[in-house]
Amino acid sequence: MMPMIGRLPRTALLLVVILAASGLAQAGPAAQPGTLTVAYPQRVVSLDPHGTAAAERITIILGRHLFDTLVTWDPAAKRFQPALAERWRSVNPTTWEFELRRGVKFHDGSDLTAEAVRTTIERAKTVRGPLTPLFASVTAEATDPLRVVLRTAAPLGTLLSNLTMLGIVPAATPMTPAFGDRPIGTGPFRFVEMVRDTRVVLEANVNYWRPGIPKVRRLVFVDIPELSGRVTALETGEIDMTFQLTPEEIRRLRGSTTIKIEVGPTFYTRFLWLNASRKPLDDVRVRRAIARALNISAITSSLVAGIAKPATAPIGSNVLCYAEQPPYGYSGAEARRMLAEAGYARGIDVEMKWNDALPKEREVADAIVGQLALVGVRVRSTLQPRAIWVDDLVRLNWDMNLLGTGAVTGDADYSLGRLYHSRARRTGYVNPELDRLLDEAASTVNTAARCRLYQRVQEILWSEVPGVFLFESLEVYAYRTRVQSFTVPTSEIFSLSEVSVAP
Amino acid sequence: MRGDGPRPAGQDGPEAARSRRRPLVATRKGRRVLATGVVLAAVAVAGLAGPLVVPYNPLGVRLEERLRPPGARLRDGAIAIFGTDQLGRDLFGQVVHGARVSMLVAGSTVVIAGCSGTAVGLLAGFTGGRTDTVLVALVDLQLAFPPLLLAILLAAMIGPSLANVILTLSVIRWAVFARLARGSALALREKEFVEAARALGASQYRILLAHLLPNALTPLVILATLQIALQMLAEAALSFLGLGIPHPLPSWGVTISQGRDYLQNAWWIATVPGAVMTLVVLSVGLFGDAVRDYLDPRFQP
Numbered sequence: 001m002m003p004m005i006g007r008l009p010r011t012a013l014l015l016v017v018i019l020a021a022s023g024l025a026q027a028g029p030a031a032q033p034g035t036l037t038v039a040y041p042q043r044v045v046s047l048d049p050h051g052t053a054a055a056e057r058i059t060i061i062l063g064r065h066l067f068d069t070l071v072t073w074d075p076a077a078k079r080f081q082p083a084l085a086e087r088w089r090s091v092n093p094t095t096w097e098f099e100l101r102r103g104v105k106f107h108d109g110s111d112l113t114a115e116a117v118r119t120t121i122e123r124a125k126t127v128r129g130p131l132t133p134l135f136a137s138v139t140a141e142a143t144d145p146l147r148v149v150l151r152t153a154a155p156l157g158t159l160l161s162n163l164t165m166l167g168i169v170p171a172a173t174p175m176t177p178a179f180g181d182r183p184i185g186t187g188p189f190r191f192v193e194m195v196r197d198t199r200v201v202l203e204a205n206v207n208y209w210r211p212g213i214p215k216v217r218r219l220v221f222v223d224i225p226e227l228s229g230r231v232t233a234l235e236t237g238e239i240d241m242t243f244q245l246t247p248e249e250i251r252r253l254r255g256s257t258t259i260k261i262e263v264g265p266t267f268y269t270r271f272l273w274l275n276a277s278r279k280p281l282d283d284v285r286v287r288r289a290i291a292r293a294l295n296i297s298a299i300t301s302s303l304v305a306g307i308a309k310p311a312t313a314p315i316g317s318n319v320l321c322y323a324e325q326p327p328y329g330y331s332g333a334e335a336r337r338m339l340a341e342a343g344y345a346r347g348i349d350v351e352m353k354w355n356d357a358l359p360k361e362r363e364v365a366d367a368i369v370g371q372l373a374l375v376g377v378r379v380r381s382t383l384q385p386r387a388i389w390v391d392d393l394v395r396l397n398w399d400m401n402l403l404g405t406g407a408v409t410g411d412a413d414y415s416l417g418r419l420y421h422s423r424a425r426r427t428g429y430v431n432p433e434l435d436r437l438l439d440e441a442a443s444t445v446n447t448a449a450r451c452r453l454y455q456r457v458q459e460i461l462w463s464e465v466p467g468v469f470l471f472e473s474l475e476v477y478a479y480r481t482r483v484q485s486f487t488v489p490t491s492e493i494f495s496l497s498e499v500s501v502a503p
Numbered sequence: 504m505r506g507d508g509p510r511p512a513g514q515d516g517p518e519a520a521r522s523r524r525r526p527l528v529a530t531r532k533g534r535r536v537l538a539t540g541v542v543l544a545a546v547a548v549a550g551l552a553g554p555l556v557v558p559y560n561p562l563g564v565r566l567e568e569r570l571r572p573p574g575a576r577l578r579d580g581a582i583a584i585f586g587t588d589q590l591g592r593d594l595f596g597q598v599v600h601g602a603r604v605s606m607l608v609a610g611s612t613v614v615i616a617g618c619s620g621t622a623v624g625l626l627a628g629f630t631g632g633r634t635d636t637v638l639v640a641l642v643d644l645q646l647a648f649p650p651l652l653l654a655i656l657l658a659a660m661i662g663p664s665l666a667n668v669i670l671t672l673s674v675i676r677w678a679v680f681a682r683l684a685r686g687s688a689l690a691l692r693e694k695e696f697v698e699a700a701r702a703l704g705a706s707q708y709r710i711l712l713a714h715l716l717p718n719a720l721t722p723l724v725i726l727a728t729l730q731i732a733l734q735m736l737a738e739a740a741l742s743f744l745g746l747g748i749p750h751p752l753p754s755w756g757v758t759i760s761q762g763r764d765y766l767q768n769a770w771w772i773a774t775v776p777g778a779v780m781t782l783v784v785l786s787v788g789l790f791g792d793a794v795r796d797y798l799d800p801r802f803q804p
Contacts, residue, residue: 228767248768302566303589356745362761366590369751370564381750385659 033503034217036483036496039224039233039242044200047191048180049167050123055130055408057492058221060165064495065202065219067167067185070098070117071160073410075318075490080160084112084168084186093155093445100146104209106170107190114142115171121150124166126175134162134409155443157450161320161411188214188497197223215485215500234259234478240501241479241486243494246359247305250476261478264488265318268473269311269415270358270404272368276466277428278399281350285342287465290400291328293335293375294368296470303363308471314416314461316472318490320447321412323455325462335375347376354382354402355389364470365402396428404473410491412454417442420461429466532797539790546783550602559596561751566591570769586771589761598776601753605780608668608748609734615673617727620680625715627681628688629707639685645678651740658746668747672737676730683726687719721798728791732784739780755780 040061045053049067053059070085082088085098104112121140124131137153152159170184183191186209189202202219222239224230230242231249235256245253245261253259274281274290281287296310312324339347354365362383369379379400384392392398407415421438422430434457441453462469475492482502489495527533568577568591575583585594627638657671691697692715700710735755741747742756755776762772 246764248765252767298566302569363589366750367564367566370562370590373562383663383745383750 034501035220036216036218036241036499036501037220037222037239038496039222039230039239041225041227041230041242041244043197043223043225044194044221046177046180047183047194047200048127048129048177049169049183049185050120050127050129050131051177051180052129053180054165057406060408060493061495062200062202062221063167063185064187064493065189065497066183066187066191067169068104068187069166069168070100070163073161073164073320075320075410078320080164084117088160090445091149093443094152096150096152096159097143098148098150100148101209102146104186105207106186107184107205108170110170112168112186113145113171114148115145116168117148118142119171119173120166120168123169123173123175127177130408131162131165134158134165155445157442157444157447158409158411158413158417159445161409161413165409189219192218199223210497214497216496219496231478234480237480240483241477241496243475243477244359245307245476245478247303247307250306250478253478258481259478260481260483261476262486262488263306264475264477264492264494265316265490266406266473266475266492267316267319267408267410268404268406268492269314269316269469270308270364270402270471270473271311271314271467271469272352273398273401273403273427273467274465275396275399275401275428276430277396280342280344280348281399281428283342284464285338286344286348287468288463289335289338289342289375290372290377291465291468292331292338293377294328294371294468294470295330296328297330299364299367300471303367304360304471306474307359307476308473311469311472313458314420314467314469315407315412315458319407319410319412319415321451321454323451323458325458328468332375339376344376347378349378349380350399351380351382352400352402353384353389353392353398355384355386357386358404358473361402368402394426396425404471406492412451412457413442416454416457416461420457420466427466429464431460431464434460530797532793535793536790536797539786539793542782542786543790546602546786547606549599550606553599554603557596557599559593559600559753561592561597561600561753563592564590570765570772572769573771573775585775586769588758588772589765589769594758594771594775597753597758598755598779601755601758601776602779602783604665604748604752604754605735605738605783608665608672608738609731611669612672612676612734613727613730615669616676616730617680617723619673620677620682621684621716621719621723623677624681624684624686625688625711625719628685629692629711629715635685638681642678642681642685645675646682648675650675651737654737654741655744655746658741663746663749665748665752668738668741671741672734675737676734679730680723680726683722684719687722688715691715691718725791725795725798728787728794732787732791735780735784735787 040058042056042058044058044062045056047059047062047066048054049063068084070083071080071088072083074081084101084104086101087099088096090096100112100114100117106112118140121135121138124135137156138159139151141149141151143149150159167185169179173179181194188205188208190205192201192203194200200221204214204217208214224233227246227249231245231253233239234242250261253261274287276282276287300308300310310327313322315322339345352365352369354361356362365381369381372379393401405415405419417438418424419426420429420434422435437453437457441450441457444450444453477486477488477494479486484500484502486499527537568587569589571577571583571587573584573586575586577583583593583595585598588594588597623638627635654671654675657674658667661667697710697714700714738747738754739756739759742754743760747756748754758776759773765772
């Protein structure tokens, strides 16, 4: 064979290399058939679904592809839908029984069993992370191979919501975060590799229990932190999809014929907390005056256009038990009058602390300071490094604080119960009635009854103004037209299982 | 400080004496000093008097006027010469008011760092011995740190405020002056006029202040002009990183840093203050060069 490789093939080879190189130089790495490449802005700290990064958005998104949960929440139908659990029932207020789907296999070939669910619950409690408190009072018992009973120490209204966060892992998965380096689940994609700060590669799980899913062979998440880098990569076709764009990029890309832009809701709300334990913000009239002095829609139509809309409740409109509230009613004159009524005709001096982690937070902070100055609220705006800001925040060492939070589980309790119960000591606002309502809601198992309680909670928070609820964040997805049947998700957690790519 | 100490013979050539007696406009070197000086003077006047003439309210957010290009006519009829920024504030006013902050920081830090550095350097060079060893070690220690990295570390520790920026930027520059002053002092202390002063019974302090300092001053002044440019950049860099001038004081670095996000569709926010800063830094550098050429009789361009 050897002598056969003469001069000609070698020249041809050279030609191919040259052609390939010139092709690369012109168009960037060409899109591969069956491969969907997505660029994300955050770092992937870990893929462990129960570890310290379990509430990080990118970890949850990747988890959506690697793992399944017992149940999922369907915001359109406003009910929980079966996933790995085919049926469930509440035996009594502290006991739930789940019947698992038959024939589901993990990526390593083992079967989905009740023991796997028990291991998962134990793991969420043992591996310290944001999910630990959600499952602290839950114990699991495998009553037969496909039947698991969950018991809670007290009635737990949020159990189903919490379960939508809990990726099920195989039985006997070690209780160490190292699992995050080679995660195994039942999800539509299996793990291939993770190169830290570079990429995460997943490939289709051909034995997935839902027929016809997934539709792409390979899913590559590449790490491109800089927005301009992500957008350029999208324009050259190096990646197929990205998210988290600025209003300016959205406006620019809307003119493109090869790129589609879609906007979807998130569980995230942004607000300006007012410390009701400090003068002069202890006076509800002052807090209401601040709420009325802010022209929120002017900000959402300019600075954060397309990435936020005015909030209509302390929680996002897609969160379970959301109850719409009337707008604060922007009026500078009214705000001045309310301040004067409270005895501050000459205005007040307050400090606003913030951290620039949220998109356009600097501009929003500047706009708030400018708008409040018009009614005599003189704000000292203090941008703090993240660590110091967090420290001050939890020690209540602030007058006003500009921040946001996501209802990670999609349940009202996650934001309301966690932040506004006086026991949490987060806002400086104390109201025994609110505490009672939150306690009652947390231990109510019936969803409709819970939502009635949370509705009252939202009314109190809206009128008592422990914070001015500013925006509901929106998420922007930009993808090339070769990406097909992408449906805008109901929260910032998207799934690409049903997306296909044109060759 | 009197400048009447005997000059070292080498620096006092006939040419130098001639050029120094003639008015600045009469020589080419002198004209260069003047030309670059005029630009600086203009910036200084703009920075000092401009804020009185050009109104600018950092809290004057006008969201309906945001991202207007240079020369745009606003709704109230005013023309935004440099355009408006992402919050609808006038960029021209921002640049003029930012000049004051930039000059204040650059000027005061160079004075503070220059004075303290010179004092340390002269003392070390003149006294020699153990004092010299200790002070030189200190200087080397300081110079071993990358200055901007040290500034970021310090600024992050003590937090952003105008006074802290001045303190931080002074700390990172004194050693440069100290090293130069020590070199001069080492050379000068062996000169005949110092010997003479000593022989006449002058005290250490008198020799330091009346004889060494005036003769070591020229290179230090030149260094100072160059450091001013560096300090302006350092302030901008710190502000760019969010560790410099705090809200709502306008600063070129802050404006550039915030305008970076808008480069694609509002290039002027970052570009205009950037260009102004380039111009100022360049003219400070050229001015420093011109002054050196003018004061150095042996330099022939």
